[in-house]
Each structure stands twice: as C-alpha cells, then as structure tokens.
C-alpha cells in the first residue's frame with residue numbers, strides 16, 4: 001500500500017476486473033486516453049495481469065478513496081532504469097468523483113513513490129490540449145509544459161495538439177521543502 005493524504009494506491013487484482021472493464025468502455029472516461037476500440041473482458045484481464053505482475057516496464061495501481069472505494073487507476077509506464085524516467089497515466093473511472101481533488105492526491109502520492117522509492121529522475125506525460133482538468137491537475141502537482149506536439153492525436157473526427165509535460169526529482173523535492 002502506498003498512502004497519500006486522501007487516497008491509497010494498491011496493486012490491482014482479479015476483483016477489480018469488472019470495474020476496470022466498465023471504466024475502459026466508457027467514452028466519457030476514455031475520450032482523452034489512447035484506446036479507441038471497445039475492450040473485451042479477456043483483453044482487460046490480460047492488461048490487469050500484466051499491469052500487476054511486476055513487469056519491469058509497466059506498473060499500475062488502484063486508486064482507493066478515503067471511504068475504501070476503488071475510484072480509478074494510475075500507473076507508471078515505459079519505466080526506463082537507465083534514463084531513470086517513466087510516463088505517468090491516470091484515470092478516475094467513477095465520474096461522480098471528478099473535481100474532488102483525487103487526481104492531484106493520487107499523482108502526488110505516485111510521484112513521491114517514483115522519486116523516493118524507485119529512484120526515478122523524470123516523470124513525463126502527454127495530455128490533449130482540450131483536457132483542462134488533466135492540465136490543471138498536472139500543473140498543480142508540479143509538471144511543467146515542455147512543448148506542444150502538433151496534430152498528435154485524431155479523435156472525434158479531427159486532429160488535436162498534445163502537450164508534453166514533465167517533473168524532475170529535484171523540482172519535486174524543492175516543492176516539498178516549501
């Protein structure tokens with residue numbers, strides 16, 4: 001268990017499968033994520049087994065709110081132990097929990113783990129330019145915008161720009177000292 005202020009991050013297991021499957025097939029939840037196609041239960045099972053298997057390059061966690069409810073998932077992907085970097089992903093699957101600060105607490109908790117326990121140096125992500133909730137949340141957690149990838153994704157019949165954002169270990173440490 002990785003404890004935050006309001007959330008706990010724990011490993012994903014078989015009991016979480018139905019919930020993850022529901023979220024990943026909800027277009028409102030996945031509109032800014034990479035997946036396009038409906039995901040079958042067996043595909044989702046494979047993902048869940050991979051993401052919780054201790055695979056060196058990907059690691060996903062369940063986000064559990066203070067009332068014990070599993071509300072979403074977050075994870076580190078493309079973990080590179082030479083460059084000491086990883087790509088962060090997050091999804092609050094229970095939509096009625098949006099806008100209540102869970103994203104920010106989950107990310108700060110995961111960043112603490114990434115820098116203090118995994119000895120990573122750079123955590124980065126890509127976010128659609130029309131995802132204000134995501135951008136605001138990442139900025140609040142110390143991510144800075146590195147640049148814009150033009151027409152980087154095609155959704156809803158049009159190309160959209162994406163921002164590259166990252167936070168470095170010493171920047172995160174400096175924030176914590178304030």
Ligand SMILES: CC(C)(COP(=O)(O)OP(=O)(O)OC[C@H]1O[C@@H](n2cnc3c(N)ncnc32)[C@H](O)[C@@H]1OP(=O)(O)O)[C@@H](O)C(=O)NCCC(=O)NCCS
Pocket residue numbers: 028029030032033072090091092093097098099100101102103104105126127128131132133134136137140
């Ligand atoms: C994006 C997402 C993770 C945000 O989670 P959340 O728990 O609602 O975010 P928080 O409540 O921690 O909000 C963090 C900040 O963003 C702001 N925010 C949240 N949603 C917003 C929106 N739609 N528009 C503008 N600001 C928003 C909050 O007000 C807060 O800022 P504040 O503290 O200054 O008020 C969530 O909406 C989600 O899972 N969406 C679907 C998947 C997704 O888009 N993932 C990210 C892909 S890059």
